[in-house]
Amino acid sequence: MEVYHVSYPNHLFKNETNDAYALAIGFFDGVHTGHQAVIQEALYKGKERNIKTAVMTFDPHPSLVLGGRKEQIFYITPLEQKIEVLKELQVDAVFVVRFTSDFARLTPAEFIESFIKQANVKHVTAGFDFSFGAFGKGTMEDMEQLSEGKYTVTVVGKQELSGEKISSTRIREELKAGNMENVKELLGRPFMLSGVVVHGDKRGRTIDFPTANIQPTEGQFTPATGVYAVKIRVQEKWYYGVCNVGYKPTFNNPDEKRLSIEVHIFDFNQSIYGEEVVVHWYKRIRSEQKFNGIDELKAQITKDKLVAIDYFGQA
């Protein structure tokens, strides 16, 4: 899969590629099942017409530029992970458009000229609510009307789960609540968090539950605090585990708000500091609690482990 980075006005498509494309457009944070329907439609059209399939996405999130947001944005799938998921969907190319204020000022017609027609796009698919161009004024009807016969358009209808639209916003809310089973259903795969194993307080081994402390890749959304049943990939192998996201109130002063993500990996006793790992999140088991000492905490983690084993035994 090719990845092209394009930006307006300096670096456009002209010399990038001569291939013709069926294109799916959107921000696609999460590449959830609603997004997958849009991308599958592009894949279908690409096959039908014997042309390549591409996904156009933007970076950073438009709200950072349009909303004048100063704080960091947290993504369900940071760009690199989004690209990985798109690769698995068998897309031929990804166009990553730099979302700048200059880009945001383009009229719908200008956007189409520079980013659709000049990119040799022969078919466009997007969802029913996709909007583009300055103030988001361009609709999918405009997309069709401005085509001048140079490309065709399909609009994918609203994909729903339990009567509500599947959306990135909805998934962020579910992550904030720790509802990982719902997240899994909406994404069509478990939520993934990648990061590096860093040194913790080294207390874990003294309570018989050694943990890998994970420093997440920058810009990733972290689920609600609490204890979770997870799978973790270490050096190409998958293991089961229990993960605590929180502040360890049993040991730490509640004012010390340093969030930690740590996984006790089952049947594992290697030193993995500095390793890159990926955590897949399945189920929230309970909230983090302040215990009266180590014995109570140990007894609870033993129970958490049984809940996770039981969950995976049935999953």
Ligand SMILES: Cc1cc2nc3c(=O)[nH]c(=O)nc-3n(C[C@H](O)[C@H](O)[C@H](O)COP(=O)(O)O)c2cc1C
């Ligand atoms: C499954 C699991 C559940 C945990 N639950 C709690 C908890 O409810 N309250 C708490 O204070 N710490 C909890 N912890 C965190 C432990 O206190 C922590 O692993 C221990 O202090 C070791 O920290 P260290 O790795 O920084 O040395 C939990 C850890 C794990 C692995």
Ligand SMILES: Nc1ncnc2c1ncn2[C@@H]1O[C@H](COP(=O)(O)OP(=O)(O)OP(=O)(O)O)[C@@H](O)[C@H]1O
């Ligand atoms: N549930 C859905 N059904 C059909 N199309 C969808 C759905 N969700 C998103 N799309 C389409 O997928 C593309 C990417 O959309 P976008 O990234 O805005 O997703 P979103 O999930 O709606 O995000 P947000 O919650 O931030 O509005 C757009 O073309 C959009 O119209």
